[in-house]
Amino acid sequence: MDVSCAFPTALDSPDNIALAEELGYHRAWLYDTPQQSPDVWMMLALAAERTERIGLGPGVLVPSLRHPMVNAAATAALTALAPGRVAVAFGTGFSGRRAMGYGAVPWSYMESYIRAYRGLLRGETIEWEGARMRMLHPEGHAPSRPVEVPVLVGALGPKGAKVARELGDGLYATLSTPEFMSEHPWVAYLAWGTVLDEDEAPDSDHARQTAGPGWALSLHGAYEFGGPDAVRALPGGQEWLDALEAEPPEQRHLSIHSGHCVELNAADTAAWRAGGSVTLRDVTLSGTRAEIRRKLDEFQALGVTEIVFQPCGSEVRAELENFLEAADPVLAGGA
Structure with missing residues (x-):
């Protein structure tokens, strides 16, 4: 199971992603939450310039926040900056929409959006909102089409499962583990938590700040x-x-x-x-190193192929190091 990380998009996200690369994390995802964050694509571009190996991507993009051409163009630009390292995940907008007073994006809209987005990256002429369009980027403005980027879909229920099967290269899951996870070769599971000391209470100041x-x-x-x-x-x-x-x-x-x-x-x-x-301990990936390792084994048995850990608190390095040691002692020892 790959060990990746995620961050709420912030001005220091590029620095945190560079740190994650240094420590040995597989991929770094940034949230698409404009009500509290700088632009996710801007921060990913800065991270691409500061890193060489780590995978990069928005996890998850909320379709209603941008025209599909905007996300396609941004994806192409990031691919040019970080070739072979980009993946994109889409979701219906838990905080990205609800924090602004809207409900989730309907799955019918999500399906149409991802079809249009993927068609644009393939270099096709697509129809969106009654108009026909394609990526017209000349040489030097974007990579030539097709732009090959894996797409994960954040699905929990049957409607999302259908879209993920038809249009996704994998699943981006969080908060619950749907039964259909095992259908996908790539399942990224986003989790929060912290490594607790052997005798640390779950209501400690450290636990409150980090988990x-x-x-x-x-x-x-x-x-x-x-x-x-x-x-x-x-x-x-x-x-x-x-x-x-x-x-x-x-x-x-x-x-x-x-x-x-x-x-x-x-x-x-x-x-x-x-x-x-x-x-x-029940609702986050928190516990002693042994407890976290057991939980990760359970996730892997359910079909998770990439655990995505989001550190919290002021000691980001310590949280990333401690989790990596619990999740993959061999990787942590070589980082």
């Missing part, structure tokens, strides 16, 4: 997909709801997604302090 943002996604996801009752069923859930419902209904999505994958927001903090941290 807390990933733990908070269990509350965010429960609310977005199951509503308030699903949150109440979780430890600390009522306290989380109390903090959230102090906000006007039309602005609650702003509070939910504030600090997404970076830090705990006010509602998350209320839940953590109320004892919600007891689920840390």
